[in-house]
Amino acid sequence: MAETPAIRTEALVKRYGHGGATALKGLDLTVAPGEVFGFLGPNGAGKTTTIRILIDLIRPTSGSVRVLGVEPRSSHELRAKIGYLAGDFVANGRQTGRELLTYLAGLRGGVPAKRIERLASDWDLDLTKRIGSLSKGNRQKIGVLQAFMHRPPLLILDEPTSGLDPFLQQQFVSLVQEAARNGQTVFMSSHVMSEVQQTCDRVGIIRAGSLVAVEHIDELRERALRKIEVRFDSDAPALDVPGVSDVVIDGKVLRCKLSGDADALVKALARHHVVDLISEEPELEEIFFTYYRRTGE
Numbered sequence: 001m002a003e004t005p006a007i008r009t010e011a012l013v014k015r016y017g018h019g020g021a022t023a024l025k026g027l028d029l030t031v032a033p034g035e036v037f038g039f040l041g042p043n044g045a046g047k048t049t050t051i052r053i054l055i056d057l058i059r060p061t062s063g064s065v066r067v068l069g070v071e072p073r074s075s076h077e078l079r080a081k082i083g084y085l086a087g088d089f090v091a092n093g094r095q096t097g098r099e100l101l102t103y104l105a106g107l108r109g110g111v112p113a114k115r116i117e118r119l120a121s122d123w124d125l126d127l128t129k130r131i132g133s134l135s136k137g138n139r140q141k142i143g144v145l146q147a148f149m150h151r152p153p154l155l156i157l158d159e160p161t162s163g164l165d166p167f168l169q170q171q172f173v174s175l176v177q178e179a180a181r182n183g184q185t186v187f188m189s190s191h192v193m194s195e196v197q198q199t200c201d202r203v204g205i206i207r208a209g210s211l212v213a214v215e216h217i218d219e220l221r222e223r224a225l226r227k228i229e230v231r232f233d234s235d236a237p238a239l240d241v242p243g244v245s246d247v248v249i250d251g252k253v254l255r256c257k258l259s260g261d262a263d264a265l266v267k268a269l270a271r272h273h274v275v276d277l278i279s280e281e282p283e284l285e286e287i288f289f290t291y292y293r294r295t296g297e
Contacts, residue, residue, distance in 0.1 A: 087159030089143025093132025
């Protein structure tokens, strides 16, 4: 018997008001138990609408949705099994961080105080301060902690590292990787390519309310164009290499874009004296545009 998906939507439609915008257009999505699934797309594509339906903050116009095997609207117990984090975490500003986390821990069946304190220490977070006095980044730290602290079977994260500096983004990646090792399912939207690459097994790309692709992360990267800059010790040579495009030569510097495997480019460069080489990972937006071009959209 096949495992019950952690998340499944079928023909999911969401319209806002009479004659209003259609945010989701028949979304079919399946996330396996224990999978880290990245939900990607431009702003306004329908990511947040989907997430709000999954946690029953809003209801779909039509279609079906199951989370951990049940309808979100029919199960109050489901909430304790989900760790949810919005991109801009909001909480009662008069509470201290410790008061909020202790209260939420009680609602979720209890979390050892030592775990809360350890997470706060790891994230350099002072739990004695009132939440209203904290910076956006520190409020987001509390949001991360409340989502992860009870080790829920399912984590639903909407732009989770918004407001976090690069060091804390890396700590977040470690938390997601730990959750994956524990067999937890993670469903997350993100605009941070390094975050997606380091954590996700598969990604789904949504555009204008429709799912246009579901791919393994390595396959997605192969569709993207990396920006390459090579500096030589003399005038840059002209290159004709498979996967290389948009070649621009400026004296000793060659700039180009690369798709797919870098082996042919590296072998071509090895015939010359290379002083420096910079390879920029593609932004998610560039991946979207590249993917849409290749699928004729």
